[in-house]
Amino acid sequence: MPRWGEGGVGLKSRAVPGPWCWLVPGWRGWRAARRGPRSVGRGRAQPTLRSPLAPLRRGKFAVVKKCVEKATGREFAAKFLRKRRKGEDCRADILHEIAVLELAARSPHVVDLHEVYETPAEIVLVLECAAGGEIFQQCVAEPDEAFTEQDVIRLVRQILRGVAHLHQNNVVHLDLKPQNILLTSSSPLGDIRIVDFGLSRRVDAGREVREILGTPEYVAPEVLSYEPISTATDMWSVGVLTYVMLTGESPFLGDTKQETFLNISQVNVQFPPDVFQGVSDQAIGFIRSLLLRNPRYPPLPPGLGHVAPGPEPPAPGEIGPGAGLAEVPGEGARPSSGFVKPDLKNLQGRRFHHLPR
Structure with missing residues (x-):
């Protein structure tokens, strides 16, 4: 029992x-589900986003679609996040989400962040496809x-x-x-x-x-x-x-x-x-x-x-007084605390790719 x-x-x-994707050199090598071909970039950095498929998930300010890495054929989930929402610049909010995913990279039960791409209008997280x-x-x-x-x-x-x-x-x-x-x-x-x-x-x-x-x-x-x-x-x-x-x-x-x-x-x-x-x-x-x-x-x-799956019993964590939360992004005042800053220096040129218009 x-x-x-x-x-x-x-x-x-x-x-x-047991009893009871990341930010900055080009979309080259990727194809993703969008409505028809679309280029985001110039010259050699231009990606072609093709193979229109229904979104895996859709939110108020983001859409998640399946994408395929051309070189390997591996499937990923591309999360397209708009940088401006209701007239506000929300880039800091997205960078915070990236930083949290980096912090959680060693957990097998948190979705894995593969790469990040940034265009003038969007940031695209290339994530493990569940x-x-x-x-x-x-x-x-x-x-x-x-x-x-x-x-x-x-x-x-x-x-x-x-x-x-x-x-x-x-x-x-x-x-x-x-x-x-x-x-x-x-x-x-x-x-x-x-x-x-x-x-x-x-x-x-x-x-x-x-x-x-x-x-x-x-x-x-x-x-x-x-x-x-x-x-x-x-x-x-x-x-x-x-x-x-x-x-x-x-x-x-x-x-x-x-x-x-x-x-x-x-x-x-x-x-x-x-x-x-x-x-x-x-x-x-x-x-x-x-x-x-x-x-x-x-x-x-x-x-x-x-801890790997096995007989060890996990226990809920310390639930002591928390701190530093701010307003909901895009609803009221912008967050002033509680954000995690990503190590962009470490990500630069490795998994953080800036794409020109």
């Missing part, structure tokens, strides 16, 4: 393991295709390892949700990759900044009450994620956004027997242990983010 660990915090296993898509698809699938509890234990273990690696680098994701957790393959069920670090922030001791950001169904109570944000914010989201992965239902979703926020603020979470039929008490205890106001979890074991 799966086991969810002491007090529900952490995944515990002894004998049985062919299995979002875990959201399995969360809402028919019962015979949905995750089993054993699946959820293994995947949550990996999510915790990825989050642990971020927290050990003083980074909080702040937007953990099924749409931002991808699978390397859907059949057979692969491993997870955490993506989309646009709202992530670095937290530094001795400085408290309060901020409203995130996705309504997954946001933590301290965000809504404008209290200091910390790594606990991510752990709350892991609890919501686990609930959704086990049941396909959202624990706090109301008929309106206001009702959803009220449910979160009051920690109004239910575990209906018909919804949780066949789900173990340990799994429910694990979720309850994360959906707490003002929690204080034990510190993350050193090196947890690097």
